Amino acid sequence: MSDAAQPTAAEVRAAAEAVKTALDRHLAAVERRTGDDDPAVYAAFNELAAAAEEYDELLYERYDEVTPFEIPAPEDGVPYRGPSEPRAFSVLIRRDYQVAEPLRLVAQAQRVSAFDREPDPADAAGTAGALGVLFGEYEPDEIASRYKEFGLEEGDSTLWIAAAEEPAEPGEWLSAPFDHTDAGQVLHRFEVSSVFDDEEADEADALR
Template sequence: MSDAAQPTAADVRAAAEAVKAALDRHLEAVERRGGESRVPAGAGGAGERDASSAEQYAAELDSAVYAAFDALAAAGETYDELLYEAYDEVTPFEIPSSESLPAYTGPDVPTALSVLIRRDYVISEPHRLQAQAERITELDPDSAEDERYEGAAPSNSVHAALGVLFGEFEPDEIATRHKEFGLEEGDSTLWVTAVDEAAEPGEWLSAPFEQADPQRVVCRFDVSAVFDEDEEDLVLEARSEEADEDGDDDEDGDEDGYDDADGYDEDGDGAGSGVSAARRT
């Protein structure tokens, strides 16, 4: 892009102000929808607030949130583009595209939901895992009583140690404390799906993920190091272009044209996994 076509500092500042205003409007819409009363003031007494008026008002609140979300996404995208063009910098935000989810075929107003979660781990330190499981069994011997691992102690069986660990702690606590248990996080995903009606107790336990339908996903949240890599690629590309324009090399002779000390974590150890979110709008 030529210098004449580049956005000015005022253009970037105006785009930033537009993002702030869009954030305020989005929060206001969310707060209105999240209020205790779903029926507008002045709509009459409790006897006059029939189901149809309540549903209509709820739909209006939902539409306002969706519209505010779209406006915020558009403002953020504009700001991101101008920021990059003017300063070769990027934001840490990713706006999910409408193509990230297949066409939705579920009900317009879901009455029941199913939340599907997958978390992957690498057993990076088996000895730590087994030591933690052994401590649990010392405090609660019954925690090691699993007929599948009869005769196997957590101290010498990874299978038995995993059974003790996941039997003792909730999955969210394991995710928070995974390093203590000798685990390394991999990718994870959470799907919120709409279902026609709530399942009967025990109905799906024999095949819990058999009916997972991507076309009924209301929203999903993915965590993966691949999103960090995408962001790092953008940063590297921007800095490489800047170095090419300046024609200068770092004093320490780095081939990539920038100093590692300015914030880029070359081995990726200093940054957590990136998050991508997709939701129906």
């Protein structure tokens, strides 16, 4: 970036003052809050997050320095509207696979089924039955680490940590577990995809 395009020292100072003001407003909102879901606290939090992000960006562009704090934000850019100190949270995971070797998948399921006290070969027959046997026997994390053994090929995966005001009641969401996730409650997202590898390769090629 050229010197002409850099922010001025006055602009950086103004951004710092905006952070101070936002901090005062956030503290005042917290002191006056009427409950964990007080909208005034959420608004003050988002204002502070925006001010901090602006200051951090200008500070880096002008002085090549960064701040020591980070405001949690999901990758899709939706502002966080949940509690600042969540007392409960949900972990939502999606992992995609392709059945690369159906015969291997079925064979592994048949081996598992053979050790049952009352094995039913029909349970492990075909891809659909084999998946039921294997996921009934192994934890999803174990399958994720051993997917090649089961004749599978990895696809995209994502993990969301979503804040909650209170723990859910037993059985409350089992009928529709993924229907009521509010993107504004998502604290963190962790994603794996081959598209990221392609982007990194393109960036590396561009630097050569």
